Amino acid sequence: MVNRLADATSPYLLQHRDNPVDWWPWCDEAFAEAGKRDVPVLISVGYAACHWCHVMAHESFEDEAIARQLNDNFVAIKVDREERPDVDAVYMTATQAMTGQGGWPMTVFATPGGDPFYCGTYFPKQHFSRLLTSVVKAWRDERDGVVKQGAAVVEAVGGAQLVGGPTAAISAQMLATAARRLAEEHDETAGGFGGAPKFPPHMNLLFLLRHHERTGSATALELARHTGEQMARGGIYDQLAGGFARYSVDAHWTVPHFEKMLYDNALLLRFYTQLWRLTGDVLARRVADETAEFLLRDLGTPAGGLASALDADTDGVEGLTYAWMPEQLTEALGAEDGAWAADLFQVTPGGTFEHGRSVLVLARDIDAADPQIVARWRDMRARLLAVRAGRPQPARDDKVVAAWNGLAVTALAEHAVLTGSAASHRAAVELAGVLADRHIVDGRLRRVSRDGRVGEPAGVLEDYGCVAEAFLAVHQITAQPRWLRAAGRLLDVALAHFGTGTGGFYDTADDAEKLLTRPADPTDNATPSGLASVCAALVGYAALTGQTAYREAADAALATVGPLIEGHPRFAGYSAMVAEAALAGPYEIAVATDDLADPLVATAWREAPAGTVVVAGAPDLPEVPLLAGRPLIGGRATAYVCRGFVCDRPVTTPQDLIARLDR
Incomplete structure (x- = not known):
């Protein structure tokens, strides 16, 4: 077996370098090898902090028998979805077209030409083994049908990626309709929109705050305030160390999926900072400050830049670091303080999580309590955090992703100027320097770096948009012209190489690696869509320079998502946020x-x-x-x-x- 993952910049690929599976990274040579051997390709897509990716790895990819099945009958390719979002987007569209759903790990069987013919997500070990046998048999005995199915999937994927749909110029009525639709889906008890699982709706919340500022809508502000409070008091927020988990498995923000992602915390830092600015809410200010501290303390890397994530698991167990039993609180704090902490954090004998363990939630308002109670609470948190620090800790995905660091720079810059935080100001400027000096190579963005070494994957549209927006934020807090010039150069590349010709944008450049289709997804997912982030930077750059051509490009692109904003605002929160600024002037x-x-x-x-x-x-x-x-x-x-x-x-x-x- 040849270890082809040893030199990867992706921690996810490095997690698999010692598997008995003969993995290839994503490359032309892997597909050529499949063609030479006349075998199908397995494309396995995931990311380092993904719980079920770890489960499938332990069950299947570390198993010698399954490894022999794969090595003898397939060319196996391992892809980090965070490093190659373009590859992920194309095959996720295929997976959703074939199965009606998607997720990670994503498991795709494809022809040597890359055409997917069977897709899925997590497969238990025995199911996966039987599936491998079935795919081998189909490839051997029913090749024509397999190839035709692959061609049909490619055609369906191409149809899903068509650009140039209906457009509608941004209007006050459109944004009012979007805000009303969010209000209709609002959970009046627990906050947020829709049911479980619940993801922090940070982009929608930023839109609602801007909508309130432009229109005076008390409803928009209350939706955002209520959701922000419920999340901050829930188990999705780390009540001891700050920082938010990726999502809650329940509708009440109690039990999180424990991975902590840079992009979520950057966007939530921005939201809580702006919520505090508008309301003066002490909880919002505390959460903003603690989230900024979490970013810099727990995600900072020695070579500069912020790491991508903390893992969902610790030693293969979800929540091992974070969950508590009543007797553990007593052991850490003593009987009296342990009982008080159990009541405050709702740590019960039966547990709110698994195996009698509870996730800490904040049961009642503490920030505005009597100063003696606040002091007792702060002391208790510090003591519990010290005990927790002695437990096994989750692994960290320490690759630096350009777009996500850009989101963090913008959030830290806003936190700095609104709260006076010198640490946030310094970090915003330093992180921008890492992006400018390391991630821009020959005028083009690279998506990832690790240990100070920049990776090969080219930047996608969200990288250009988020980094340009970050440079504009640093220009504003420093008045240094270099950042404005750098943002302008990135936007010129985006306009020249990513435009669709009909006002919108593709997610990959016209000179990037050619995939089955050229992705162009205008919807927000875990992060702002590339189109929305570029529009944010275009609007800001035009306002800062007076160059109206950039504003015209933003207006044209926003018009392509106007119907999406109005009809499905939960999937266009960042575009709606940018549209609010554009409609206000800015x-x-x-x-x-x-x-x-x-x-x-x-x-x-x-x-x-x-x-x-x-x-x-x-x-x-x-x-x-x-x-x-x-x-x-x-x-x-x-x-x-x-x-x-x-x-x-x-x-x-x-x-x-x-x-x-x-x-």
């Missing part, structure tokens, strides 16, 4: 000042609606378009407020600036 605020501590700067950030672009810096900086030609008035810090490229009279007091924005 505001453009330049604060010319020799003192960044001037109250006018903080007022601009705190009072401007989300989506506003704000730059504060020395007066009349020619390399910073928003500050060029804008002097101090009367020697005082001066705010210039524009909206949709039309400007008001400058103001010099926080009161006048607030009045401008309120108007």
